[in-house]
Amino acid sequence: MSAVIDQVLEAPPATGSWRRPGIEKVAPAFVFARSAEGFWRTGAVASAGWIALGLLTVYWPNKAVGFSDWAYTDEFGIAAIAIGVVLLVVALLGTRAGRVARTLRPAGPWLVALPVLFALWEIATAKLALLPTPFFAPPQSLIETYIDDWRRLGESLAHSARLLGHGFVLGALAGFLTGVTIGWSRIAGYWVHPVLRFVGPVPASALLPLAFFFFPSSYAAAVFLIALATGFPVAVLTWSGVAGVNRNYYDVARTMGASERFLVLRVAIPAALPQVFVGLFMGLGAAFSVLVTAEMMGVKAGLGFYLSWAQGWASYSNMYAALIVMALLCSGLITLLFKVRDRVLSWQKGTVKW
Template sequence: MTNALEELPQRAVAANGHRAGAENGLVAPAATAKSRPHTLLLVPVAAGIALAIHFFITRHQLSAGQYYWLFLFIVLGAGLVGAALYPFFSGLRERMHNLSAIFAAAILLLGLWEVITSGLRLLPLPYFPSPAAILDSMINDRGLLFDSTWHSLMMLMNGYVLGVIVGLISGVCIGWSSSIRYWGMPVLKIVGPIPATAWIPLAMVISPSTAVSSAALIALAVWFPVTMLTASGISNTRASYLDVARTFGAKESYLIFRVAIPAAMPNIFIGLFMGLGASFLTLVVAESVGVKSGLGWYVSWAQGWAEYGKVYAALVIMAGFFSSLMTLLFKVRDIVLVWQKGIIKW
C-alpha cells in the first residue's frame, strides 16, 4: 500500500509531462497517428459508385455528358490523392475527417438524382434534367453565366453597402438619442416589416432606371435589420462602461464611437447577416422583374425558353455565390470579434 501511494505522485508528474509534451508538439497523440480507412475511402468510393451509375445509364451513348465524366474522374482522383497525402498533413487530416462524409453524401445524391431522372425517368422532362445535362448547360453557356454573375455581384454590393451605411447611421442615432428614437422607432416599425419586394411597382415608377430601383430595393431590405439590431445593441450598452468613460472625461463622440459601437458589434453583425440574407431574395426578385442582366434575369430568360438545364445551372451558381459571400462575412466577423472566439458560437 505504501509503495502504491508513493508511486502516485510520480505517475501524476509523468502524465503531466506527457500532456505538456503533446500540447507543445513533442509527443504525437496516438489518435493523430492512426489513419481512418473509412474516412480515406468515402469520397473515392462515392465517386466510383457515381461513375458506375453514369456508365450503366449512358452505356449506349458514351459521348453523352462528357463534362460529367470528367467531373467524376476529377473527384475520384482528388479523393485518391487526398487519401495518399492523409498521413503527412495534419490540416488535411482534419479537413478530410470533417468534410469527407458531406462530400461523399453529395456525390451519392448526384448518382441518385441521375437514377431518378435519366435512368428510371420518374420525374418529367425537361423540368428535371440530369446532373450531366445541368453541367453541360453550365459549361456551354459559361460566358453568359459569368456576365450575369458579375452583374448580380455589382448590384448586390451597391445595394448592400448603401443599406448597411444608412442602417448603421440610423441605428446608432435611434439607439443613442431618446428624441430620435421617439420619432424614428414608429417609422421603423411601420416601414421596416414591409417586404422590400412589395415596393417594386412603386420603385419602377419613381426610379429613373431599373438598375437604380433594384439597388434601392436591396438597400431597403438591408436597412431594416441593420437598423433594428444596431439600435438594440447601442441602447443596451452597459451603463457601467459609459460611467467609467465619463469618469475619465470622455466626450459624447468618444462614448459613441469608442464605447457604444464596439459594445454593440455582436448585435450589428447579426443585423448584417440578416440583411445579407434579405438582399439575396430581393436581388433575385428585382432582377427577374425589370433588369436585363443578372442571375435572376437569367433564370427567367432560361425558363421562358424551357431551358431548364440552364435554370438549374444558374441555381447552382447562386448557391455557391451566396454561400461564398456569407462565408466571407463570417470571416470578417471572426476578425472583428476575435474576443468572442471560444465563448460564443453562432
C-alpha cells in the same frame, strides 16, 4: 526505451505467429507507421462511392426520351472516377497527405453522401427517365450548361454581384447610422422609431412598382429596394445593441473624462457590434431575395433575369445551373461576412457564440 524495442524485435516468434523469416524487424515498424499515419476509412468509403458513381454513369446506357442522348455523360463519369481515385490516394496516405487530408477529413460524411445523391439523381433522370423531361435534367446537363453558356452566366453573376454590393453597402451604412442615432438620442428615437415600425415590416419587393416609377432607371430602383431591405434589420438590431449597453460602462468612462463623442465611438458602438453583425446577416438574406425579384421583374440583367429567361425557353438545365451559382454566391458572401466578423470582433473572442 531503445533497448526494450530491440529485445522485442530480436525475440523468437511465438507458435502460430504471423511473422515470417526475414521480416521480423520490418513488420512491427510497418504496422506502427500505418497506425500512426491514420488510414482514413471514411475517405476509402467515399472513394468507393465516387468510383461506383462513375462506372454507373459510363456503362449504364442512358434512356432516350424523344431527343438525342445527354451530352457529357462520359465526361461526368470520368470526373467521378477521378475524384474517387484522389480520395483513395488521400485515404491510403493518411496524415502524410498533409494539408489536403486536414481539409478533406471534416467533409468526410458529405463526400460519402454526395455520390449516393448523384447516383439517385442520375438513375431517376438519365438512366430510367422516371422524372419528366425537360423539367428534370441529369447532372451532366449542368456540365453542358457551364461549358456552353459560361459567358452569359458569368456576365449575369457579375451584374448581380455589382447590384447586390451597391444596395447592401448603402443599406448597411444607412441602417447602422440610423440605429446608432436612435439608440443614443431619445429625441431621434421619438421621431424615427415610429417610421421604422410603419415602413420596416413592409416587404421591399411590394414597393417594386413605386420604385420603378419614381427612380430614373431600373438599376437605381433595384439599388434602393435592396438598400431598404438591408437597412431595416441593421437599423433595428444596431439600435437594440446601442440601447442595451451596460450603463456602468458609460459611468466608468465619464469618471475618466470621456466626451460624448468618445462614449459613442469607443463604448456604445464596440459594445453593440455583435448585434450589428446579426443585423448584417439578416439584411444580406433579405437583400438577396429582393435582388432576384428585382432582376426578374424589371432589371434586364443578372442571375434573376437569367432564371426568368431560362424558364421562358423551358431550358430547365440552365435554370438549375443558375440556381447553383446563386447559392454559391450567397454562401460565399455569408462566409466572407463571418470572416469579417471574426476579425472585427477578435477582441471579444469567447463571448460571441454564433
